[in-house]
Amino acid sequence: MSRPLGLVPHLFVKDVETALSFYGKAFGAVELFRTVLPDGTVLFVELAVGDARLLVSQEIASLDALAPSTIGGTPLLLTLETPDPDDLARRAVFAGATVEAPVTEMFFGERYGRVVDPDGHRWALTTKREQYTPEDIDARKPHEV
């Protein structure tokens, strides 16, 4: 049986250059290559974010590829693992993100916070730590949200 090899978010944005500038400054994203249509539309850009891949496309209404501001929000939260979420959050804010939830210690044993990028995509910034077992986390979880 074949199995998936990876999971790659593909984000639609209002303006690719603005978005790439943000992802570069905030998350150290590196552009690997891009495909541009003859009329100048950026069909997609492939980025490396850490060891992960990220695809970014300009909003194209005819393909139903719509940016968050067009839809009026996003149902997706992108979780970015990092050794230092405080530093990444600072860099994201400096690059133009807004803070949705400040970085703080969470019951599941991670320092975790959320920012919204200039295009309206939501990012969780968190440590890659595993000092709590699933039982620990279950015992520490809130009774309601």
Next chain:
Amino acid sequence: MADGNPLTPAAFQVLLALAAGPGGRAHGYGIMGFVAEVTGGEVQLGPGTLYRTLTRLAADGLAEELPGEDSRRRYYRITPAGREAASREASLLRRLVAAAGDADLLARPESA
């Protein structure tokens, strides 16, 4: 990656191919051929993976593209930082392979 994080398998394989080349240099097809040969064909770096990996290594300062006249045959060279990263990864792999030997994972029958 450049700050001491472990290299991805593809990044290590490409750096290894460059380090093994004359003057720490190799071109794309040379890298693919080297990796296929060393792994007995078990690892085949496709052109897409190779291009992405080289671009990323260059961005991280671990490899650099050499100026050349023939754009179809691009040469790349490992940088001192790339050599250091690959060397660190090789030392880590050596410890793991030694442990694998101790755990009898390397024992192979002489004839199948």
